[in-house]
Amino acid sequence: MEALEKKAKEVLVNNFKEGFSIPCAKLYPFQWFWDSGLIAIGFAHFDMEKAEQEIETLLDAQWGNGFIPHIIFHTETDTYFPGADFHQSNLHPEASKKYRSTGMTQPPVTGFVLEEMYRISKDKPATLKYIETVIDKVYSNHNYFFTKRDPQNEGLVYIYHNWESGTDNSPIWDDIWATMNPPEYTFERRDTTHVDASERPSKREYDHYLHIIEIAKEHNYSDEKIAELSPFLVQDPLFNAMLIKSNQSLIALYKLIGNNDDKVEQLQKWQDKSVKSFNNKLFDEELGAYIHYDLRNEKPLRYLSSSSFAPLYANIPSKERAASMVNIMMDKFGGDQQYLCASFDPTSERFNPKKYWRGPVWVNLNWMLFNGLNQYGYNNIAERVKQDTIDIIANNGFYEYFDSRKQAHKDGNAGYGGNDFSWSAALYIDLLKR
Structure with missing residues (x-):
């Protein structure tokens, strides 16, 4: 364990550049x-x-309207596609003048991350002082989501691109791709020169991805126009759970700092509305867990994925619903031959245990599940999630994602995507300390 923790720290230090980290060399x-x-x-x-x-x-790199981009292009490099020249973030009037970026975002984890830093800190007064210098920017990010990304004013925000979900090529999106017929784009992939193409999204999937960005660019990344015109408009349980969890954290931190009653009151209003809508709209009684909702085509996307269980981390389900979710997870995802928790339903014909978000285990989702299960008192299952995560890392190294089938791990070649991957190392360290 000690040698592995030392290695995890080395991965983090090596991937830290000038004030920021890359996920891993070459690929990201x-x-x-x-x-x-x-x-x-x-x-x-x-x-x-x-x-x-x-x-x-x-x-x-935050924009004037509170938006935080999903990629910030600090350096000029041609090892990644699509890069800054393709995204043209400067099309948006409030985009950062200092940094080039994408015009998409990602799950808003920053609120709960600040609270985690405070929890871990050995000098809490100093850390709280630091948090005081950045927390209003995080609040501004939440304000952006609730005022710009919630067209029906229901407390649930939309994502307009699968990359915003964080679960890039999930089989859930297949239903949306079936409603679209984008042009065939000519471009040179970079990811497949670094890792096996069989572990990455297909060329045709990339056509869909680029097409959505082209529509957003055509309208200068206007949130209103995107809500009106984007063929991809989804309320995602993982994304919204991260926002709700971060809201909780901002409320707790603002109370610690003091003199922020107006912000606490506003966060609480957003929170109450969000949790209510989340439970009413995104819980599928028949499946016994949370699902995605296709806002463009006004229909639920009835699939189970690791995102279906992420709301445990944000304290969203009732005790009864949590029990149902845990039963479903153990029944479908937790068999003797499976590591917890596959990113997509292992009983589905769309499941692929090697392909990115179509089935492999991801350390970040396992970390959320571990914390969520503990919060609801499922300590034994939480311990299994933790042990499974530690075992697959010990067996394969700090990869981006891992095969969810136990038999694939016999020769220690069941880690896929980027190696020496930053969040796998970071969250491994945190799991060890808990």
Whole structure:
């Protein structure tokens, strides 16, 4: 364990550039929104200064309207497609003048990350002082979501691109691709030169991805126009659960700081509305868990994925619903031959245990599940999630994602995507300390 923890710290230090971390060398050479947050949790255990810099650099790229982009292009490199020239973030009138970025966002983890940093801190007064310098920017990000991304004013925000979900090529999106027929784009992929193409999204999937961005660019990344015209408009349980969890954290932190009654009151209003709508709209009684909702075509997307269980981490379900979710998870995802928790339903014909978000295990979702299960008192299952995560890392190394089938791990070649992956290392460190 000690050798592995030392290695995890080395991964983090090696991937830290000038004030920010890259997820891993070559494959992801820039700063990613939710990666940065989760990486800061790992750094908080042994280098709080780097954890603070990570968040500061991320928030430094915030747009005038509170939006935080999913990729910030700090350097010029042609090892990644689509890069800054393709995204043209400057089309939006309030985009950052200092940094080039995408015009998409990612799950808003920053609120709960600040609270995690405070929990981990050995000098809580100093950490709270730091949090005081950045928390209003995070509040502004939440304000952006609730005022710009909730067209029906129901407390649930939309994502307009699968990359915003964080679960890039989930089989859930197949239903949406079936409603679209984008042009065939000519472009040179970079990811498949670094890792096996069989582990990555297909060329045709990329056509869909680029087409959605082209529509957003055509309208200068206007939220109103995107809500009106984007063929992809989804209320995602993982994304909204992260927002709700971060809301909770901002409320707790503002109360610690004091003199922020107006913000606490506003956050609480958003929170009450969000949790109510989340439970009313996104819980599927028949499936016994939460699902995605296709806002463009006004229909539920009735699939089980690791995102279906993420609301446990945000304290969203009642005790009864949590029990149903845990039963479903153990029944479908938790068999003797499976590591917890596959990113997509292993009993589905769309399941692929090697392909990105179509079935592999991801450390970040397992970390959320571990915390969520403990919050609801499912300590034994939480312990299994933790042990499964530690075992697959010990067996394969700090990969981006891992095969969910136990038999695939016999030769230690069941880690896929990028190696020496930052959030796998960061959250491994945090799991060890819990």
